[in-house]
Amino acid sequence: METLLIWGLVVLLVGAIFIPYLIKFRKSRQVFVQRKEEARAMGIDRPRAQYPMVDRSQCIGCGACVEACPEHDVLGVVWGVAEVINGERCVGHGLCEKACPVGALKVGLGDIKTRPDIPILSPVNETTVAGIFIAGELGGLSLIRNAISQGHMVVDEIARRSHKNTKSDLFDLVIVGAGPAGISAALTAIQHKLNYLVLDEREVGGTILQYPRRKLVMTQPVEIPLYGWLKQDEYSKEALVETWREITARFQLRVNSGERVDSVCKINGHFDIRTSRAAYSARHVVLAMGRRGTPRKLEVPGEEQPKVMYSLIDAQSYTQQHMLVVGGGDSAVEAAVGLARQSGNVVCISYRKSSFFRVKKKNEDAITTLIAAGKLTALFDSQVLQIKPKSVVIQCKDGPREIPNDYVIVQVGGIPPHDMLKQMGITFGGEMQPIR
Numbered sequence: 001m002e003t004l005l006i007w008g009l010v011v012l013l014v015g016a017i018f019i020p021y022l023i024k025f026r027k028s029r030q031v032f033v034q035r036k037e038e039a040r041a042m043g044i045d046r047p048r049a050q051y052p053m054v055d056r057s058q059c060i061g062c063g064a065c066v067e068a069c070p071e072h073d074v075l076g077v078v079w080g081v082a083e084v085i086n087g088e089r090c091v092g093h094g095l096c097e098k099a100c101p102v103g104a105l106k107v108g109l110g111d112i113k114t115r116p117d118i119p120i121l122s123p124v125n126e127t128t129v130a131g132i133f134i135a136g137e138l139g140g141l142s143l144i145r146n147a148i149s150q151g152h153m154v155v156d157e158i159a160r161r162s163h164k165n166t167k168s169d170l171f172d173l174v175i176v177g178a179g180p181a182g183i184s185a186a187l188t189a190i191q192h193k194l195n196y197l198v199l200d201e202r203e204v205g206g207t208i209l210q211y212p213r214r215k216l217v218m219t220q221p222v223e224i225p226l227y228g229w230l231k232q233d234e235y236s237k238e239a240l241v242e243t244w245r246e247i248t249a250r251f252q253l254r255v256n257s258g259e260r261v262d263s264v265c266k267i268n269g270h271f272d273i274r275t276s277r278a279a280y281s282a283r284h285v286v287l288a289m290g291r292r293g294t295p296r297k298l299e300v301p302g303e304e305q306p307k308v309m310y311s312l313i314d315a316q317s318y319t320q321q322h323m324l325v326v327g328g329g330d331s332a333v334e335a336a337v338g339l340a341r342q343s344g345n346v347v348c349i350s351y352r353k354s355s356f357f358r359v360k361k362k363n364e365d366a367i368t369t370l371i372a373a374g375k376l377t378a379l380f381d382s383q384v385l386q387i388k389p390k391s392v393v394i395q396c397k398d399g400p401r402e403i404p405n406d407y408v409i410v411q412v413g414g415i416p417p418h419d420m421l422k423q424m425g426i427t428f429g430g431e432m433q434p435i436r
């Protein structure tokens with residue numbers, strides 16, 4: 001009897017410890033399985049560039065990588081093994097790799113020969129077209145630190161190959177893009193006394209300019225050529241933008257802002273670069289265009305109006321306005337939440353799916369609270385039909401609706417510049433190598 005009692009107590013004790021753990025484990029597994037399926041259905045489970053590669057035979061499923069990732073839903077634990085849930089969200093911080101206690105995870109591009117989204121590059125980042133180099137995120141690796149290092153590396157290589165240039169109308173190199181990679185390339189060109197020109201369709205700063213106001217940017221120490229070290233672990237967006245402005249002024253960088261490069265063609269051993277304003281000739285080209293590409297458009301009548309925007313940097317600039325946000329990802333939800341918190345705004349979000357299942361928990365909670373409080377209207381299963389000067393027409397489940405509108409923020413993703421690279425003759429993974 002006594003033994004039975006002891007055994008009963010042992011079973012109860014073990015049950016009390018393990019059953020809650022098992023329930024929690026099952027629940028979290030179900031959440032990750034569901035999120036993985038949803039991400040797969042949306043086509044966003046696959047990485048955009050680098051991603052965490054898990055060695056399943058070594059992974060112990062502790063979830064340290066999931067906890068460490070600042071971008072959240074990139075990783076999850078499914079059936080006791082870490083797995084990529086939302087590959088597109090991997091920014092490449094590499095904190096998951098550091099956090100893994102058994103070294104079962106590496107952040108990288110995998111076998112690029114099998115990846116049609118990654119251009120094939122030599123060890124010095126030369127493309128399959130001799131003389132065209134890639135620096136920064138366009139090559140697949142994100143992070144400011146990588147962009148700066150690669151901008152420096154490719155121009156060092158160009159300097160090594162360059163001989164005295166006597167033609168004033170022939171640049172040693174033209175750099176496309178004035179983000180961290182392009183700026184670093186320009187500074188290295190100055191170091192080597194090369195004749196260079198930077199062209200950017202927007203302004204100096206690159207993707208950083210598109211970050212929301214006061215975003216904290218995580219960096220790892222990196223040396224900016226001529227300028228010195230970026231030493232801190234974190235900078236505000238504004239501090240980084242100020243650094244690029246200071247560099248541009250101090251070193252009098254030759255940058256043409258607002259000039260889009262449309263084509264690059266090799267003619268008689270030199271490159272002919274056609275832009276929205278002019279044509280240039282160069283011995284080498286450095287493509288530092290990033291991967292964000294051009295924002296995807298709605299392709300509806302009225303979209304050309306200046307009230308339609310493809311990013312929202314400062315929600316506080318809009319008060320007492322009728323705002324429509326289009327999209328259902330994190331950027332769209334963050335924009336809608338930010339706008340709904342400003343005084344007097346009437347905010348509506350239109351999304352073609354039936355719920356916000358792609359977004360981070362924090363964003364989901366914020367938007368659900370605002371919808372419940374009547375501060376924001378969500379139109380699911382809806383599609384914008386027309387944008388008029390003072391209203392928008394939206395196809396909803398119950399038919400078309402016309403609502404008052406002052407501004408439209410479109411957040412439906414971007415188209416990377418891969419087609420343009422292919423037109424230059426650059427080969428991507430999974431394709432045949434052309435003869436140079």
Ligand SMILES: Cc1cc2nc3c(=O)[nH]c(=O)nc-3n(C[C@H](O)[C@H](O)[C@H](O)COP(=O)(O)OP(=O)(O)OC[C@H]3O[C@@H](n4cnc5c(N)ncnc54)[C@H](O)[C@@H]3O)c2cc1C
Nearest residue numbers: 136137143144177179180181200201206207218261289290
């Ligand atoms: C939301 C978000 C958060 C991030 N957080 C971090 C972080 O915390 N830490 C970190 O290290 N990294 C972060 N990153 C990644 C980082 O911003 C990028 O890796 C980095 O900016 C890449 O630099 P780049 O010079 O290669 O390209 P970009 O910064 O993208 O610059 C490319 C430039 O090329 C120009 N361009 C493009 N096409 C053309 C054309 N046809 N003609 C002329 N100009 C053109 C663009 O206008 C742009 O200025 C984040 C990215 C995002 C989107």
